[in-house]
Amino acid sequence: MRSHRRRRGTRIRPYTFTGGRTRSRHPLMVQTLVSTADPANEPPANLMPESQRIYVLCAEARSVAEVAAELKIPLGVTQVLLSDLADQGLVYIHPTITGHSPSENQVLERALRGLERLFQ
């Protein structure tokens, strides 16, 4: 076997999904679940049409990536719109488990048990 992985220097990653817009206070990653805070209410009339569609869709929780895919809105735009909706208290952002804190180990163990149930 002759090919070996070349060692490379660290590269600069000079871009973001949202084209430079500052990161929201809310951790809104592609996998983060979002849901409309009060789905029984109609979307406020002053919302942009795209935001109204998000409001209606998220009556049931789904991930940021699913919102983008279902409404055919680019991911970065979806993130910005959702973050604005969350700032107005219209959308609830569910916790995202990243495994970066030891307190999340219980959830990771649940994840493993879930996988073991599904794939015996």
Added chain:
Amino acid sequence: MSTKIVIAGGFGAGKTTLVGSVSEIPPVTTEAVMTEASVKHDDTSSTPEKVTTTVAMDFGRLTLDRELIMYMFGTPGQARFWFMWDDLVRGAVGAVVVVDTRRLADCFDAVDYFERNQNIPYVIALNKFDGEIGYTIEEIREAVEVGPEVPILEFDARDRASSGNVLKTLLSYTLSRPAQPEPVG
């Protein structure tokens, strides 16, 4: 609540096939419009030129229990989209690097990436593509230059149980490591 793992690897290594084998929904392919700031070499001004690229990424979903959903996100196979990995990878509890051993060098970009981002545990999954891997696990480990702690296993991306076993191996490995704090910045 939800969590995420990332499926990386070379072009055509079997990432989407793996996601499709385990996912409870057909893999969703979605377009992400990426803006990349690039500076022309012959340009002395400091204004970066924005380049917009559309890349396809796909994802699948697994409901692990009543309150926990795990998403699997496939990174674009084309190496030139390495710049978008940070956003896809951010917050992942782990990653799988899918390898077609007939084109081993294709996985080097992904392995490089996860070797540099030590806070994301990853496993290397060798897709059998009907045949034999052709090398021992230790030969592969030496060729891709990863430490003995990184799990390397064979699997069949078209097979649900075999692909599920890759996910179980990854989660067990993640749990075996002390939690890594999120990098600053």
